[in-house]
Amino acid sequence: MTTALQIGFIPLIDAAALIVAVEKGFTGAEGLDVTLVREVSWSNVRDKLNVGLFDAAHLLAMVPVASSLGLGHIKVPLVVPLNLSLNGNAITVSPALDASIMAEIDGERLDPMATARALSRVVAARRRNGSEPLTFGMTFPFSTHNYQLRFWMAAGGVDPDEDIRLVVLPPPFMVGSIASGQVDGFCVGAPWNSIAVDGGVGRILHFGSDIMQRAAEKVLATRQQWAEKNPQSLAGLVRAVFRAAEFVEAAPNHNEVARILARPEYIGVDADVILRTLQGRLKIDPDGTIRESDRYMLLAREDASMPDPIQAAWLYAQMVRWRQTAFSPEALKLAQSVFRPDLYEAAFGRDSTRQIASKAIGAFAGPAFDPNHIEAHFGAFRVGQAAREWR
Amino acid sequence: MGTESSPKIAIVDESPIRAAILEEGLREAGFTDVVRIDEMQSLLSRIYALDPDVIVIDLENPSRDVLEQMFQVSRAVRRPIAMFVDQSDAASIQASVDAGVSAYIVDGLKKERLKPILDLCISRFNAFSKLQDELDRAKSALEDRKVIERAKGILMRLKGLTEDEAYVLLRSTAMREKKKIGEIAQSILTASELLK
Numbered sequence: 001m002t003t004a005l006q007i008g009f010i011p012l013i014d015a016a017a018l019i020v021a022v023e024k025g026f027t028g029a030e031g032l033d034v035t036l037v038r039e040v041s042w043s044n045v046r047d048k049l050n051v052g053l054f055d056a057a058h059l060l061a062m063v064p065v066a067s068s069l070g071l072g073h074i075k076v077p078l079v080v081p082l083n084l085s086l087n088g089n090a091i092t093v094s095p096a097l098d099a100s101i102m103a104e105i106d107g108e109r110l111d112p113m114a115t116a117r118a119l120s121r122v123v124a125a126r127r128r129n130g131s132e133p134l135t136f137g138m139t140f141p142f143s144t145h146n147y148q149l150r151f152w153m154a155a156g157g158v159d160p161d162e163d164i165r166l167v168v169l170p171p172p173f174m175v176g177s178i179a180s181g182q183v184d185g186f187c188v189g190a191p192w193n194s195i196a197v198d199g200g201v202g203r204i205l206h207f208g209s210d211i212m213q214r215a216a217e218k219v220l221a222t223r224q225q226w227a228e229k230n231p232q233s234l235a236g237l238v239r240a241v242f243r244a245a246e247f248v249e250a251a252p253n254h255n256e257v258a259r260i261l262a263r264p265e266y267i268g269v270d271a272d273v274i275l276r277t278l279q280g281r282l283k284i285d286p287d288g289t290i291r292e293s294d295r296y297m298l299l300a301r302e303d304a305s306m307p308d309p310i311q312a313a314w315l316y317a318q319m320v321r322w323r324q325t326a327f328s329p330e331a332l333k334l335a336q337s338v339f340r341p342d343l344y345e346a347a348f349g350r351d352s353t354r355q356i357a358s359k360a361i362g363a364f365a366g367p368a369f370d371p372n373h374i375e376a377h378f379g380a381f382r383v384g385q386a387a388r389e390w391r
Numbered sequence: 392m393g394t395e396s397s398p399k400i401a402i403v404d405e406s407p408i409r410a411a412i413l414e415e416g417l418r419e420a421g422f423t424d425v426v427r428i429d430e431m432q433s434l435l436s437r438i439y440a441l442d443p444d445v446i447v448i449d450l451e452n453p454s455r456d457v458l459e460q461m462f463q464v465s466r467a468v469r470r471p472i473a474m475f476v477d478q479s480d481a482a483s484i485q486a487s488v489d490a491g492v493s494a495y496i497v498d499g500l501k502k503e504r505l506k507p508i509l510d511l512c513i514s515r516f517n518a519f520s521k522l523q524d525e526l527d528r529a530k531s532a533l534e535d536r537k538v539i540e541r542a543k544g545i546l547m548r549l550k551g552l553t554e555d556e557a558y559v560l561l562r563s564t565a566m567r568e569k570k571k572i573g574e575i576a577q578s579i580l581t582a583s584e585l586l587k
Contacts, residue, residue: 170453
């Protein structure tokens with residue numbers, strides 16, 4: 001007997017495991033007949049999951065937490081039984097802003113603290129000579145992009161709410177917006193940074209992994225109620241997507257995966273651009289400079305697919321830091337409970353009650369993040385609304 | 392409803408026909424203050440300049456995520472907006488998502504006042520999809536007719552048939568193969584291209 005599932009996704013490379021799970025028959029082998037539905041906005045994916053048009057979805061890591069807390073939207077409890085990707089974002093700036101930052105930099109260009117301090121000097125100089133504030137794009141208020149961009153610049157002393165403009169832009173509009181000068185930089189997932197570089201309108205300043213070594217980026221989400229009613233389907237889906245994630249990461253499969261993802265019904269961009277992302281070999285400068293990183297995007301390796309509650313806690317802390325919500329210990333607990341390593345472990349027949357050790361976030365600034373001492377996190381930073389209130 | 396009490400409604404839709412249908416419906420219902428936005432590049436600044444009470448956006452529009460920014464408390468946002476319905480009104484959410492439209496109310500407007508606007512948008516959106524379906528069907532019927540005409544011409548030429556005989560041949564083949572006449576006609580065109 002097969003079970004039909006509707007799963008929503010946004011055309012991004014971090015949907016790879018989900019797409020390949022269907023295309024290579026991993027879901028079929030679990031008795032699941034999955035229809036993938038391509039969407040144009042995170043709001044749509046969230047709403048269609050919430051009202052039950054989708055059984056599961058490719059979502060920004062923080063959206064299930066926001067939905068479960070009822071932030072900015074109706075309250076629908078969601079759960080995350082599998083993490084679709086860690087990292088995968090990059091911060092891209094216009095060639096002009098890149099030149100300004102490099103003129104001010106004191107240190108290595110790959111050191112985010114050095115670039116953030118340089119940015120702070122650029123911002124101060126612009127204020128002195130009466131220029132318009134810089135504008136940065138990100139994809140959604142509750143997105144790792146938003147928090148990584150803010151974390152990075154705040155570490156250098158730039159207040160993202162006061163010193164610059166931060167705007168939401170749909171990922172497909174990023175490249176056009178930096179080309180037309182509407183934004184000076186952005187933080188977005190693959191393939192859009194590479195497309196800006198290929199178009200000669202942007203330079204990749206940082207990989208997301210420069211900001212944080214492990215950052216939950218996209219997750220597989222379902223309604224809590226659905227997960228409770230359909231444990232078999234859920235477990236089958238988790239296994240299928242995990243196997244697909246391993247398939248995607250295996251080097252001999254990169255070409256095939258890139259061709260699948262490149263198809264118009266999925267991502268619809270050049271297979272070569274996708275291949276570079278899968279290999280972690282990105283062209284970061286229009287002049288052809290390549291930067292390699294084995295941390296650019298993690299799908300299955302290093303336990304990337306296990307939903308780790310510390311990630312939810314870090315993201316929640318960012319919501320508080322940037323005043324998207326007021327802190328409460330209950331909400332912190334609830335945020336962590338949305339990420340469900342127990343459901344993940346159960347899918348593989350492993351003991352789901354054992355304590356699973358969280359892996360470090362590894363942010364480039366501040367003390368090691370500990371959800372049990374969240375005040376230390378806020379107290380460590382100078383910039384940010386919560387930072388002021390907590391000191 | 393007088394002009395004074397009519398809330399300002401911004402329709403964000405890249406489909407000019409659908410936006411026009413929506414605007415007309417709203418005006419007929421007495422909502423006289425309606426503005427259409429079809430330029431997405433500067434959406435947020437347009438909205439700030441208009442300062443509407445209600446924003447209606449179609450779900451095919453990637454710029455929906457841009458509007459989500461307006462939920463935030465920040466300096467950039469003058470009047471925060473809220474989702475269109477109460478937590479309790481799940482049916483409205485379902486109906487609007489099904490219809491492909493979403494509405495937001497800007498701080499200050501009473502939620503009860505949004506309900507008739509949203510209901511109207513849902514019915515107009517549904518009417519538009521029906522119209523679109525009919526149009527698509529009519530278009531494909533027209534396409535079929537053209538293809539059939541050309542296939543008939545080929546059959547008449549190659550087999551020395553009259554027009555009626557050519558049509559009968561197409562129809563009987565379609566019935567035998569359980570296909571549409573248009574499909575049979577298309578395969579004749581394809582074959583004749585290949586054999587050229």
